[in-house]
Amino acid sequence: MFGKEFQRKYALTEQGVRNTKKGAFWTVVVNLVVMGGAGILYLVMSGFMGALTEGSPLPGATPVIGGVLLFAILSFLTHLQQYRATYGLVYNEVKATRLSLAERLRKLPLGYFGKRDLADLTETIMGDVNRMEHVWSHVLGYLYGAYISTAIIAVCLFLYDWRLAIACLWGVPVAFGLLFGSRKIAARSAERTKKAAVRVSDGIQEALENVREIRATNQEERYLQGLNQKIDAHEKTTIRGELGIGIFVNAASVIMRLGVATTILTGANLILSGKIDFMLLFLFLLVITRIYAPFDQSLALIAEMLVSKVSANRMMEIYDTPIAEGTEVFEPKGHDIVFDHVGFAYDEKDVLHDVSFTAREGEVTALVGPSGSGKSTCARLSARLWDITEGSIRVGGVDISTVDPEVLLRDYSMVFQDVVLFDDTVMENIRLGKRGATDEEVRAAAKAANCEEFVKRLPQGYDTPIGENGAKLSGGERQRISIARALLKDAPIVLLDEATASLDVENETRVQGALSRLLAGKTVLVIAHRMRTVEAADKIVVLADGQVAEEGTPTQLMAKKGLFHHMVELQRQSAAWQLG
Numbered sequence: 205m206f207g208k209e210f211q212r213k214y215a216l217t218e219q220g221v222r223n224t225k226k227g228a229f230w231t232v233v234v235n236l237v238v239m240g241g242a243g244i245l246y247l248v249m250s251g252f253m254g255a256l257t258e259g260s261p262l263p264g265a266t267p268v269i270g271g272v273l274l275f276a277i278l279s280f281l282t283h284l285q286q287y288r289a290t291y292g293l294v295y296n297e298v299k300a301t302r303l304s305l306a307e308r309l310r311k312l313p314l315g316y317f318g319k320r321d322l323a324d325l326t327e328t329i330m331g332d333v334n335r336m337e338h339v340w341s342h343v344l345g346y347l348y349g350a351y352i353s354t355a356i357i358a359v360c361l362f363l364y365d366w367r368l369a370i371a372c373l374w375g376v377p378v379a380f381g382l383l384f385g386s387r388k389i390a391a392r393s394a395e396r397t398k399k400a401a402v403r404v405s406d407g408i409q410e411a412l413e414n415v416r417e418i419r420a421t422n423q424e425e426r427y428l429q430g431l432n433q434k435i436d437a438h439e440k441t442t443i444r445g446e447l448g449i450g451i452f453v454n455a456a457s458v459i460m461r462l463g464v465a466t467t468i469l470t471g472a473n474l475i476l477s478g479k480i481d482f483m484l485l486f487l488f489l490l491v492i493t494r495i496y497a498p499f500d501q502s503l504a505l506i507a508e509m510l511v512s513k514v515s516a517n518r519m520m521e522i523y524d525t526p527i528a529e530g531t532e533v534f535e536p537k538g539h540d541i542v543f544d545h546v547g548f549a550y551d552e553k554d555v556l557h558d559v560s561f562t563a564r565e566g567e568v569t570a571l572v573g574p575s576g577s578g579k580s581t582c583a584r585l586s587a588r589l590w591d592i593t594e595g596s597i598r599v600g601g602v603d604i605s606t607v608d609p610e611v612l613l614r615d616y617s618m619v620f621q622d623v624v625l626f627d628d629t630v631m632e633n634i635r636l637g638k639r640g641a642t643d644e645e646v647r648a649a650a651k652a653a654n655c656e657e658f659v660k661r662l663p664q665g666y667d668t669p670i671g672e673n674g675a676k677l678s679g680g681e682r683q684r685i686s687i688a689r690a691l692l693k694d695a696p697i698v699l700l701d702e703a704t705a706s707l708d709v710e711n712e713t714r715v716q717g718a719l720s721r722l723l724a725g726k727t728v729l730v731i732a733h734r735m736r737t738v739e740a741a742d743k744i745v746v747l748a749d750g751q752v753a754e755e756g757t758p759t760q761l762m763a764k765k766g767l768f769h770h771m772v773e774l775q776r777q778s779a780a781w782q783l784g
C-alpha cells in the first residue's frame with residue numbers, strides 16, 4: 205500500500221512515506237478508540253434496557269463513569285499523537301522537497317529551462333509544493349487511515365450480523381466508485397486551472413520585466429486589460445472545476461448516507477421477524493454515524509487529492525528528467541577545444557551540422573557569422589551546457605560528454621552578454637568567481653578589470669549592494685564585474701561574447717584593456733562583433749547556417765575574398781557611412 209508507486213503518486217520523499225505511515229497508523233487508532241466509545245455507550249444502554257425490560261439491577265455508577273473517563277483520556281492521547289504524526293512531521297517534508305527539487309534543477313541540462321519557463325518552474329517549487337503540503341499533512345494519513353480502520357470495523361460488523369452489515373456499508377463502494385469514475389473529469393479541469401494560473405503569473409512577470417517599455421509606449425491600459433482577462437479566465441476555470449468536483453463529492457456523500465435508511469429498514473424487518481433484538485440495531489446505528497464521519501472527511505479530501513495529482517505530476521516530471529552525468533575526474537592534456545563533426549538541435553530545431561574546428565590553447569579563436577548562424581550555440585556546447593546529438597567535442601583529448609558538468613565548468617570562465625549578478629555587494633558578486641577568495645584577491649581582480657574607478661564612486665565602495673541583477677549599474681560596469689569574476693577564477697578556457705551594444709567608447713576601451721589581461725595564455729573562444737577583435741584573432745571560424753563556411757587566419761581569409769572578406773567590407777562601408 206505504501207510502496208514506490210505510492211511515493212511517486214504523491215511525490216513524497218522516503219521520510220515522507222514513513223511519516224505518512226505513522227499518520228495513517230494513528231488515524232486507525234483514533235478511529236478505533238472512537239468506535240470503542242460507541243461500544244461503551246452500547247454497554248451502558250444495554251444495562252439500562254436490561255433493567256427496564258427484564259428487571260435486572262441498574263449498572264453501577266463507578267463502571268459507567270470509569271468507562272467514560274477511560275474513553276476521554278484515550279481519545280485525547282490518541283488525537284494528540286495523530287496530530288503530531290500528520291501535521292507536525294509533514295511540515296519538514298515541504299522543506300526537504302523544495303530543497304531536493306532545487307538541487308535537481310541545478311543538475312538538469314540547460315536545454316530543459318528553454319522548455320519550461322521560469323514562471324512555470326517557480327510555480328512548481330512554490331505553488332505545487334504548497335498544494336502538496338496540504339495533501340501531505342491533512343489528507344494522506346487521514347484517508348489511508350480511514351480505509352484501514354473502516355476495513356477493520358466492517359469485518360467486525362459482518363461478524364456481528366452480515367445482513368445489517370451489508371445494509372449499512374453498501375453505499376461506501378458505490379460512492380467511491382462514483383468518485384473514481386469522475387477522476388478523469390476532475391484531472392482535466394485541474395490541468396486547465398493550472399494552465400490559467402501559469403498564464404496569469406506569466407502576464408505579471410512579463411509586465412515587471414517590461415515595465416519601462418510599457419510606460420514609454422503608453423501601453424498600460426492595454427496591458428491591464430489583457431491581465432484582467434487572464435485573471436477572469438483563471439477565476440472561471442477554477443469555479444467551474446470546483447463545481448464539477450463538488451457535484452460528484454456531494455452525490456457520493458448522499459449515496460453513502462442512504463445506508464442509514466437501508467439499515468433502519470433492514471433492522472426493522474429483522475426485529476419484526478424475530479431474527480435480531482433491538483439493541484443490535486441500536487449498536488449498528490451508533491456505529492454507522494461514526495463510520496461515515498471519516499469517510500465524509502475523506503470524500504471532501506478526495507477532491508483535493510485529484511487536484512493535487514497535477515501538482516504531483518509536475519514535480520515528478522522534474523525528478524524524471526535525466527540529469528547530465530559524468531565522471532568527476534577531468535584530467536585533460538592541455539586545453540585545446542576540438543569540435544569533431546558536431547551536430548546539434550534544440551528540441552526539433554536543427555542548428556548545427558557537421559561542425560569541425562579546433563580552438564588552440566594560447567590562441568584567440570573568433571566565431572564570426574550572421575546573426576542566427578550558431579555562434580552562441582557553439583560557445584555553449586563547448587562547455588556542455590547542452591549535450592550534442594552527433595559527433596564529439598573534446599577538451600585536451602577528453603570527450604566532454606563523459607565529464608560531470610560541474611567538474612568540467614571549473615575549467616571555464618564565461619563572459620556572456622547576459623551577465624548574471626546577484627542582489628548582494630560588489631565584493632560578493634566578484635567573489636563568486638572563486639569560492640573562498642580573500643578580499644585582497646577580489647580587489648586585485650577588480651583592479652585588473654578596471655572596476656576600481658566606478659567602485660570608488662559607489663557610496664560604500666566594495667560593500668555597496670548592487671540591486672537585483674545589478675540594476676544600479678550600467679551595462680559596461682556589469683560587464684567589468686563579470687570580467688573581474690573571470691580574472692579571479694583564472695580558468696584555462698575563456699568563453700567570451702562580445703557585446704558592444706551597451707558600451708560607450710570610453711567604457712569600451714576600459715573593457716578592452718581588462719579583457720586582454722584576462723585572455724593572455726588561455727584557450728579563448730570569442731563570439732566576435734568588433735572588427736578590431738576579429739582582425740587581432742589568431743584564427744577565425746566563419747559560420748553560416750550552422751555550418752563552417754570558412755576557416756583560417758584573418759590574412760588568409762581576406763586573401764580568399766569569400767564570405768569573411770564580404771562581411772569585413774560591409775562593416776567598413778557602414779563604419780565609413782557612420783563617420784561621414
Ligand code: ADP
Nearest residue numbers: 318550553555574575576577578579580581582
Ligand atoms: P548566433 O549566436 O550566431 O546569433 P545562435 O547560436 O544564438 O546564433 O542561434 C542559432 C539558431 O538557434 C537560431 O536560429 C536561434 O533561433 C536558435 N536558438 C538559439 N537558442 C535557442 C534555444 N534556446 N532554443 C531554441 N532555439 C534556439
